[in-house]
Amino acid sequence: MTTQNQDILIPEITPELKRGPQWLQDKRNSSKESYNNTPIPRRGLHLWRYTDPTTFVVDKAEVADATFRTDLDNVIESELALLQNGHSSAFVLDKAGRDITFNLADNLVKDGIVISKLSDAVETHSELVNKHLYSQVNSESGKFEAMNSALWNDGIFIYIPDGKSVAQPIHLLRESGMDNSAQFPRLLVVVGKNSEVTIIDEYSGGSETQSDNMSLTNSAVEIFGDNDSRTRYISLQRNSEGAKVYLAHRAKAQQNATVLTVPLAFGAAVSKQNFGVTLNGEGADSKMYGLLFGGGHQHYDNHTLHHHTVGKTTSDINFKVVLKDKANSAYTGLIKIENKAKTCEAYQENRNLLLNRGCKAETIPELEILNEDVICSHGATIGPLDPEMIFFLKCRGINQTEATRMIVSGFVATTLKQVPDDLKEKIAEFVTKRLEDI
Amino acid sequence: MSDIKPILEFKDIHVEVEGKEVVKGVSLTVNPGEIHAIMGKNGSGKSSLSNALMGHPAYTITNGEAYLKGKSILDMEADVRSRAGLFLAFQYPLAIPGVTVANFMRAALKSHRGADADMSDFRKLFKAAMADLSIDQSFATRYINEGFSGGEKKRIEVLQMSMLNPAMALLDETDSGLDIDAIKIVSEGINRFQNENNGVLMVTHYQRLLNFVKPDKVHVMMDGKFVMTGGPELALKLEESGYEWLNEEKTGV
Numbered sequence: 127m128t129t130q131n132q133d134i135l136i137p138e139i140t141p142e143l144k145r146g147p148q149w150l151q152d153k154r155n156s157s158k159e160s161y162n163n164t165p166i167p168r169r170g171l172h173l174w175r176y177t178d179p180t181t182f183v184v185d186k187a188e189v190a191d192a193t194f195r196t197d198l199d200n201v202i203e204s205e206l207a208l209l210q211n212g213h214s215s216a217f218v219l220d221k222a223g224r225d226i227t228f229n230l231a232d233n234l235v236k237d238g239i240v241i242s243k244l245s246d247a248v249e250t251h252s253e254l255v256n257k258h259l260y261s262q263v264n265s266e267s268g269k270f271e272a273m274n275s276a277l278w279n280d281g282i283f284i285y286i287p288d289g290k291s292v293a294q295p296i297h298l299l300r301e302s303g304m305d306n307s308a309q310f311p312r313l314l315v316v317v318g319k320n321s322e323v324t325i326i327d328e329y330s331g332g333s334e335t336q337s338d339n340m341s342l343t344n345s346a347v348e349i350f351g352d353n354d355s356r357t358r359y360i361s362l363q364r365n366s367e368g369a370k371v372y373l374a375h376r377a378k379a380q381q382n383a384t385v386l387t388v389p390l391a392f393g394a395a396v397s398k399q400n401f402g403v404t405l406n407g408e409g410a411d412s413k414m415y416g417l418l419f420g421g422g423h424q425h426y427d428n429h430t431l432h433h434h435t436v437g438k439t440t441s442d443i444n445f446k447v448v449l450k451d452k453a454n455s456a457y458t459g460l461i462k463i464e465n466k467a468k469t470c471e472a473y474q475e476n477r478n479l480l481l482n483r484g485c486k487a488e489t490i491p492e493l494e495i496l497n498e499d500v501i502c503s504h505g506a507t508i509g510p511l512d513p514e515m516i517f518f519l520k521c522r523g524i525n526q527t528e529a530t531r532m533i534v535s536g537f538v539a540t541t542l543k544q545v546p547d548d549l550k551e552k553i554a555e556f557v558t559k560r561l562e563d564i
Numbered sequence: 565m566s567d568i569k570p571i572l573e574f575k576d577i578h579v580e581v582e583g584k585e586v587v588k589g590v591s592l593t594v595n596p597g598e599i600h601a602i603m604g605k606n607g608s609g610k611s612s613l614s615n616a617l618m619g620h621p622a623y624t625i626t627n628g629e630a631y632l633k634g635k636s637i638l639d640m641e642a643d644v645r646s647r648a649g650l651f652l653a654f655q656y657p658l659a660i661p662g663v664t665v666a667n668f669m670r671a672a673l674k675s676h677r678g679a680d681a682d683m684s685d686f687r688k689l690f691k692a693a694m695a696d697l698s699i700d701q702s703f704a705t706r707y708i709n710e711g712f713s714g715g716e717k718k719r720i721e722v723l724q725m726s727m728l729n730p731a732m733a734l735l736d737e738t739d740s741g742l743d744i745d746a747i748k749i750v751s752e753g754i755n756r757f758q759n760e761n762n763g764v765l766m767v768t769h770y771q772r773l774l775n776f777v778k779p780d781k782v783h784v785m786m787d788g789k790f791v792m793t794g795g796p797e798l799a800l801k802l803e804e805s806g807y808e809w810l811n812e813e814k815t816g817v
């Protein structure tokens with residue numbers, strides 16, 4: 127297989143995608159055109175310095191039907207149990223973006239909350255979908271966003287009407303197929319005025335070994351938080367070792383809306399993730415607390431964006447990275463404050479902990495502050511564990527390995543504070559597992 | 565009394581940090597039940613000596629011997645020294661983000677007791693030790709030393725000592741930064757800990773602490789050496805007259 131610097135065009139949109147209203151077909155077609163007419167980004171170009179763009183090219187015109195990991199049934203069972211016990215409000219299983227099943231708590235339906243296939247929502251909630259779909263992630267976002275925009279099939283639509291709050295998290299499990307699969311999942315969330323919701327968006331599966339087999343997940347997420355809404359979105363990428371993942375996320379916070387975004391990444395061979403929030407109404411607040419823990423030869427390329435388009439808005443990012451073995455990570459964080467957006471506050475911090483020689487991290491803060499009337503700060507560190515901390519713990523009898531585990535667990539604990547308890551335990555397990563063989 | 569094994573004994577210790585010799589040949593014997601104090605000007609090498617004895621990798625012992633209950637400790641890692649019974653209360657205790665005082669203390673105690681030890685009594689012991697030092701229970705779930713006041717950090721150090729109950733405690737300025745009430749509480753903590761089987765070596769700048777915790781011997785450190793040793797009265801004299809007369813005594817003879 128050779129795909130090196132070789133572009134592969136999206137052929138005609140297949141008949142199964144030629145459904146829905148004309149505007150959607152037009153969008154798909156223009157996205158396809160855009161993809162085909164956009165050259166593969168050159169290495170070294172902005173945001174492509176660290177990752178080979180050809181990683182995300184679909185190298186076969188036809189990708190085989192996906193097969194799924196064998197323990198998926200057990201996972202489904204335990205997720206349904208969580209739903210039954212009232213720990214979650216909904217469990218949605220999205221297999222390869224194609225086969226999506228929904229399990230909702232009764233009260234959700236009573237409250238008029240909608241969780242459905244995007245292809246259905248195009249008909250049932252045409253106005254909302256027409257307004258918001260492609261409003262934030264579209265062919266102008268980039269070549270691979272154009273690819274998803276043309277090829278998604280199917281997606282998930284979540285709508286929380288005004289004044290409703292969903293007490294327990296909505297859990298989406300986006301299961302990728304194993305070898306020779308490419309999936310283009312898509313999510314559109316509309317959170318109404320003064321509404322509240324927590325969404326756990328979990329990506330798993332994919333090729334289990336690093337090989338030449340195609341195993342691509344190219345996902346697009348758009349979230350719209352209307353006035354006074356409170357949205358918590360937790361993205362948990364725990365794909366299998368051979369998976370390649372491209373995640374594009376954008377959220378918009380209207381007046382006095384708050385958005386908490388928690389990008390968590392533990393999986394995949396190559397993962398390029400892009401999380402961004404636009405602060406689009408006075409009083410809007412965005413907090414982003416990210417964590418990734420890489421090992422082996424994993425490669426992570428992370429972007430975050432906080433875009434203040436309106437004054438009196440606040441944002442805070444704390445993105446933490448732990449690496450071991452030969453894993454590497456790059457973080458590019460952009461804070462953009464428009465000229466008319468006065469008296470904003472924006473903070474950004476990126477801390478990278480390297481557990482051994484051989485792993486590598488880079489950090490590039492980017493600031494585009496177009497007015498003076500703001501408070502803005504950013505900080506970044508890359509380094510090994512603090513030897514003074516290790517010494518302190520050793521002085522109390524704790525050995526080197528245990529001391530390392532404690533410091534790393536402490537490092538991640540402050541981020542895990544942000545996630546619901548059930549998930550916290552699950553993530554603590556990932557961390558513990560990663561720390562087993564240090 | 566020559567059959568009594570010293571708790572801590574070190575001979576002709578030289579310490580280098582960043583390529584500079586900062587401790588230049590010091591010797592000391594702490595017998596069971598004894599309390600020793602080290603006084604001396606800023607920068608004279610007191611903390612360097614304490615850190616080196618505890619096994620801090622930045623403080624290299626270039627020469628000398630050190631024994632804990634008769635066992636040589638210089639080849640041991642810091643955690644092994646701790647489990648062997650040596651304790652250092654830091655002059656500047658470090659914060660560890662995300663690690664709660666309770667988890668920290670539990671891990672420390674477990675490491676001393678052994679991996680398979682029963683820890684079911686931990687909560688009770690921990691609560692009692694906190695109460696003894698008038699530490700509010702809310703500290704249990706706070707991240708260790710993060711945002712603690714100077715005095716709170718010192719109390720937490722004494723808490724660690726009282727729970728680990730070491731054979732030999734090195735206390736590096738555990739009295740500094742304490743208010744008048746706190747110095748009493750901390751002194752009481754040290755006195756509760758101290759008994760005829762263990763040893764205490766306190767680094768201090770102030771006579772105040774020594775009013776509460778009576779030293780058997782006071783050593784004065786200058787420029788990396790012990791230049792004088794005496795009883796508690798030496799501390800009083802230093803408090804009165806400072807260190808200058810020592811210089812005169814040293815050079816003027």
Ligand SMILES: Nc1ncnc2c1ncn2[C@@H]1O[C@H](COP(=O)(O)OP(=O)(O)OP(=O)(O)O)[C@@H](O)[C@H]1O
Pocket residue numbers: 581582586604605606607608609610611612613622655
């Ligand atoms: N980690 C270090 N790196 C470089 N120099 C050091 C380090 N630790 C100590 N020193 C130097 O060694 C000398 C002794 O310092 P030390 O901290 O031992 O003094 P001290 O007697 O404890 O002083 P104080 O009373 O102020 O606590 C000083 O000159 C100090 O600058």
Ligand SMILES: [Mg+2]
Pocket residue numbers: 610611612655736
């Ligand atoms: Mg000192």
